[in-house]
Amino acid sequence: MTSTARLGLPFLAASQAQKEVTHNEALARLDALAHLVLLDRNVTAAPGSPTEGDCYLVGAGGTGTFVGQGGKIASYADGAWAFYPPVLGMLAYVADEGTLAVYTAAGWKDYGALLSEVAVLSRTASGAQSRICTVEEELTLAGAFVESSIVIPDRSVLFGVSSRTTAAVTGVWQYHVGISGELEKFGGYLGITVGASNAGVIGPQAFYADTPVRITAHGDTEAFTGGKVRIALHYFLPVVPGA
Known part of the structure; x- marks a missing residue:
């Protein structure tokens, strides 16, 4: 194996040159995905002025830098975008909605609002919701x-x-x-x-x-x-x- 099974963190190889490159890649991936914070979960184009550490979930129909990255987590680090596939059971805080989402076999599912005035208990694909307020x-x-x-x-x-x-x-x-x-x-x-x-x-x-x-x-x-x-x-x- 050259990387970990879930997050794909690259392993150092025996007698490998420039080990720091592989090690730093693993740290960058871990920093993005551990305690994941998504600023938005349906973007199709890279924001114009991203901040180091920003993460987004790319929606379908991505353009520019985000072409072909639908469904992946886009992380901005060292002046460039990196894209990571979500893994089963991953939990994310969706900042613009104030809610938690968990990645399941059926895709991202809302876990519920965090101590907010309105909590969406359930919703359908067509937008029907049950709210406790x-x-x-x-x-x-x-x-x-x-x-x-x-x-x-x-x-x-x-x-x-x-x-x-x-x-x-x-x-x-x-x-x-x-x-x-x-x-x-x-x-x-x-x-x-x-x-x-x-x-x-x-x-x-x-x-x-x-x-x-x-x-x-x-x-x-x-x-x-x-x-x-x-x-x-x-x-x-x-x-x-x-x-």
């Missing part, structure tokens, strides 16, 4: 109620809305978290001191219109004079096929 917003309280700018999306299935008091609420004794017409849907008579929290789980329930969350004052003047509450929406969102 967690989005949040901090609301400054004033008046009888405030509504969020983030919404429970149309055609989503909501599991709940959680909340935490992040700045002491003034003007009332408690507050409710809900939606218009169902003011206590995700929690009623909630604490106004800093750190008071509630996991407002429901059904789950499907929503058929974009729906903001409403925080409503309760007690005394029935109006907030200050305070902040952070809310988080927890829902499932289907994405229809793209074609």
Whole structure:
């Protein structure tokens, strides 16, 4: 054997001259493929101003330097592009998508988003997706109620809305978290001191219109004079096929 079985790292030969060339080639390949970071996984032409160590996954129909390199990992080092075939089980962080992908017998498959607001659990070749989403917003309280700018999306299935008091609420004794017409849907008579929290789980329930969350004052003047509450929406969102 002249190279390793998986990554193709070249071996030094007995009595070989210029061993440093072979050794450096192996290091360069290992540096590119170990803990692989793909800046983009569908490029067809070499970027104009690459940085040393940049890696891309070449898509079909490559042009210029990338001609005939579809499906390979392009690594820029020492002012030139090198191309490496992926190996079974290789794991890559796809930087522009914030996700992990693993190379399987059927090609690259998404492993899932990394602690992001939207995680794609599965998807089809035509673009249909199943997403689990967690989005949040901090609301400054004033008046009888405030509504969020983030919404429970149309055609989503909501599991709940959680909340935490992040700045002491003034003007009332408690507050409710809900939606218009169902003011206590995700929690009623909630604490106004800093750190008071509630996991407002429901059904789950499907929503058929974009729906903001409403925080409503309760007690005394029935109006907030200050305070902040952070809310988080927890829902499932289907994405229809793209074609």
